[in-house]
Amino acid sequence: LHGAHGYLVQEFLSPISNKRTDAYGGSFENRIRFLVETVRKVRKVWPEHKPLFVRVSSTDWVAPSTEIPTGGWTEEETVELAKILKPEGVDLVDCSTAGNSPLQKIPLAPGYQVKFATAVREGASGILSGAVGIITDAKQANEIVASGSADLVFMGRQLLRDPSFVLNAAAELNAFAQYPHQYERGRPKTKYSFV
Numbered sequence: 001l002h003g004a005h006g007y008l009v010q011e012f013l014s015p016i017s018n019k020r021t022d023a024y025g026g027s028f029e030n031r032i033r034f035l036v037e038t039v040r041k042v043r044k045v046w047p048e049h050k051p052l053f054v055r056v057s058s059t060d061w062v063a064p065s066t067e068i069p070t071g072g073w074t075e076e077e078t079v080e081l082a083k084i085l086k087p088e089g090v091d092l093v094d095c096s097t098a099g100n101s102p103l104q105k106i107p108l109a110p111g112y113q114v115k116f117a118t119a120v121r122e123g124a125s126g127i128l129s130g131a132v133g134i135i136t137d138a139k140q141a142n143e144i145v146a147s148g149s150a151d152l153v154f155m156g157r158q159l160l161r162d163p164s165f166v167l168n169a170a171a172e173l174n175a176f177a178q179y180p181h182q183y184e185r186g187r188p189k190t191k192y193s194f195v
Contacts, residue, residue, distance in 0.1 A: 001038060004057040005099030009035050013081075014060055014073040014100050032081055036088060043089040053130070054085060055094035058116035061104040072101065075119050082124035092128040093120050094154060110134045117150035130154050138169030 003009030011017040012034040018025050024033050046052055060072025082093045095116035098104045113133030120129040131150035135141050141153045159165050170177030179187050
């Protein structure tokens, strides 16, 4: 479920955009209500044996103001939300950021959003976390998972730029990756060539 980047779910979550005065606005509990209700509806039709991921903007990257003292949705709220989503049947929180305000100030750098996945992993027991954000090479991605900073890494844009990324990363890290069957005969002769 996509609940990030200024789309509908984030419009409810963030106090920047959520100005409602009913049961879906104001307090943290009210602002998360739409997402929790959506998760419940999805879980009723999505089989238990299949994973359910929720992507959130873990912070709005907006400075605090008198109108919104927190500056918007926060890392701490992301962790609290993850704790609530786990018993509702969510398996993983995909920790992205921003997209809800032109005032956002994003500190772009390789792996700049990984800390949010780490916060969920450490602060919300039992739910998995996914890291995103300028993760572009095999060693970097492997280190994020191997160090326990996140349970997995999402690499959408890098995979679009380099459709053979997984095969190249496996070779670089001396790991196995399944070749497409039609390309298997072209696999370099390595210790995995028998597969």
